[in-house]
Amino acid sequence: WNIQYPLPMGKDTVPLTFRLALTAFKHVGIFPEQAVNWDYIATKVQSLKSHTPSPKVLNLFAYTGGASLAAKAAGADITHLDSVKQVVSWSRDNMDLSNLDNIRWIVEDAMTFVEREVKRGKKYNGIMLVPPAYGHGTDGQKWKLEDMINEMMFLVNKLLDEKCFLILNTYSLGFSSLIIENLLKGEKDLHTGELYLQSKTGMKLPLGVFGRFGRGC
Numbered sequence: 001w002n003i004q005y006p007l008p009m010g011k012d013t014v015p016l017t018f019r020l021a022l023t024a025f026k027h028v029g030i031f032p033e034q035a036v037n038w039d040y041i042a043t044k045v046q047s048l049k050s051h052t053p054s055p056k057v058l059n060l061f062a063y064t065g066g067a068s069l070a071a072k073a074a075g076a077d078i079t080h081l082d083s084v085k086q087v088v089s090w091s092r093d094n095m096d097l098s099n100l101d102n103i104r105w106i107v108e109d110a111m112t113f114v115e116r117e118v119k120r121g122k123k124y125n126g127i128m129l130v131p132p133a134y135g136h137g138t139d140g141q142k143w144k145l146e147d148m149i150n151e152m153m154f155l156v157n158k159l160l161d162e163k164c165f166l167i168l169n170t171y172s173l174g175f176s177s178l179i180i181e182n183l184l185k186g187e188k189d190l191h192t193g194e195l196y197l198q199s200k201t202g203m204k205l206p207l208g209v210f211g212r213f214g215r216g217c
Contacts, residue, residue, distance in 0.1 A: 059078060108216075
């Protein structure tokens with residue numbers, strides 16, 4: 001089945017459409033608590049467009065592409081990366097359903113890709129990361145958040161342009177917002193906290209921690 005999310009775009013909204021389905025790994029194809037990050041991405045991309053016509057944005061561990069759709073709808077040149085071919089195909093479906101196009105799709109291990117981009121001297125105006133606690137790359141590379149996040153953030157920082165934004169979001173139970181704050185220390189516009197879904201009774205279901213900042217945007 002399909003659902004729509006009205007992405008705020010100035011005084012208007014742009015509908016993003018997501019295909020949902022039941023899966024063997026208990027996902028349905030969307031993490032709705034990420035909507036606040038989608039809004040943030042759209043705002044930052046629009047701000048960057050004042051001096052960069054098509055801001056370059058990288059979405060790592062991108063899953064079914066909510067952040068990629070938000071960046072594209074706001075006018076970014078977006079690169080979407082995930083190591084699982086099936087979820088990248090799912091993301092393509094979401095792009096088509098949302099009447100968007102020209103997203104760059106990459107099925108690869110995130111660390112391998114980032115290392116290569118650093119060697120090439122590439123720069124991005126925005127980077128989003130939602131790394132899992134554990135995972136595997138396309139060639140069997142092992143990812144363990146606690147062991148590898150420091151190296152990943154060191155490399156990601158090298159990819160950021162002078163004017164840029166970054167979002168780091170984790171779902172590991174061992175990570176608090178203070179750990180995220182320490183990973184992103186030194187950023188003037190840094191905001192950290194918890195993502196959650198709020199029930200009709202007012203209770204807040206905690207679903208992860210985030211850190212995000214903008215430099216010059």
